[in-house]
Amino acid sequence: MPTAGRVLDHPARADIRLESVLHALSDPARLQVVRFLAELPPGEEVACSAIDLAVTKSTTTHHFRVLREAGLISQVYRGTAKMTALRRADLGALFPGLLDAVLTADAAQRHRSAARQDG
């Protein structure tokens, strides 16, 4: 019998709130996670540990929870790992173009920062 304590709950598509999504994306660490997931082939999942955040593991757990509760990512246990994927379909259906716009904006900002560094 499956371990009840290891089931994670996610908001249904209809319960995903724009404000929560924007708030979740407004933290650099969480934006980094989303950027990482967005670069994977659609549908692909990775373990939390595949993403190297500049914070401790417990803080990482916290950020993943914020992303999950906002509806940005889905997570399932797979052995010892917890696999994470972007909820592209849900986000695309609710807020068409939003995720792309944020990722494009992020890429542009990062590009500008890099250019400034290079002088």
Next chain:
Amino acid sequence: MPTAGRVLDHPARADIRLESVLHALSDPARLQVVRFLAELPPGEEVACSAIDLAVTKSTTTHHFRVLREAGLISQVYRGTAKMTALRRADLGALFPGLLDAVLTADAAQRHRSAARQDG
């Protein structure tokens, strides 16, 4: 001679950060302000008092400051009023499509809420 204490400082275009913009937009009251400003003809300014938020004036002041410091709006004193406008050009140059995507997402979410109410 102009009163020094009444000059408001705004971040330069290059200093506007995506994270701050997303954070500013993640509050319902501030999103309401941006929605209101976005519906005006481009370049048009309004006084703070033209936007009716469900909070006190001091809280309104707070939200306007957050929006200004994030680079979303510009504000200038014009007599006793403080005129506010969306920084469309700066936002469009830095993060093309972002503002539209957020406003579209907000409109869609509001539309869904209304539909749910109507049954």
Next chain:
DNA sequence: TTCTTAGTACGATATACGCCGTAGTACGCA
């Protein structure tokens, strides 16, 4: 069973946020 790996839960702390009320300032007008 023991060890390792992956992630969680909990408690603590410092800071930020959203909100309010009161008191104050700047400007325009009578």
Next chain:
DNA sequence: TGCGTACTACGGCGTATATCGTACTAAGAA
């Protein structure tokens, strides 16, 4: 000068956030 309007500044309050460290649990391998 005095008054009203528009907005600000400050202090307080309660909650949320970001962070950490330590202790813990689940699953798999030796």
